Amino acid sequence: MNLDTDGFYSWGVRDRMGYRGAGGVTDRSGRAVELLFAALRDLSPGATGVIRVVRLDRHARNPSYLPGQIVFRVDTDKATRVFVEDATPYRRAKLMHTWEPHTPHVGHVRVHETSCCDEYQFASEAGVYFVLRWTGDGYEETGRGSYAATARTRLELTQHHRHATQATW
Structure with a gap:
């Protein structure tokens, strides 16, 4: 269990029509990537997946997370289902800030x-x-x-x- 409130990763997928698929939160970036790709495989071609850093919101009445920067984004090609890394692997995410x-x-x-x-x-x-x-x-x-x-x-x-x-x- 990770007790560092700055070290969580939220992952989620959407199909090409914009409907939400699977998603979740984990304390390991590698696990978030594994779960993201597994969820994308279950959706039709054209789906998109995103991983972002999240923090536990200690002031919320019910457990919730505060969203941070997107650190990884991947799309599946509409015809071939091949994964296409879109914009933000973590090492380049430092230069791309999501407002x-x-x-x-x-x-x-x-x-x-x-x-x-x-x-x-x-x-x-x-x-x-x-x-x-x-x-x-x-x-x-x-x-x-x-x-x-x-x-x-x-x-x-x-x-x-x-x-x-x-x-x-």
């Missing part, structure tokens, strides 16, 4: 640091860290998780960030 609408879970959000032009905000609530950005319609978040994991996400975003008002000297 989702930010919904406060408990109390107040604390902003620890902002980027040069305030485009990215390194924030937390109830001990969970994430990066926020303003879209004009509301905030989006990425990198939800432990301090260390979210700090890496913040660093990657700010290293590749160039804004019109950023000084070039």
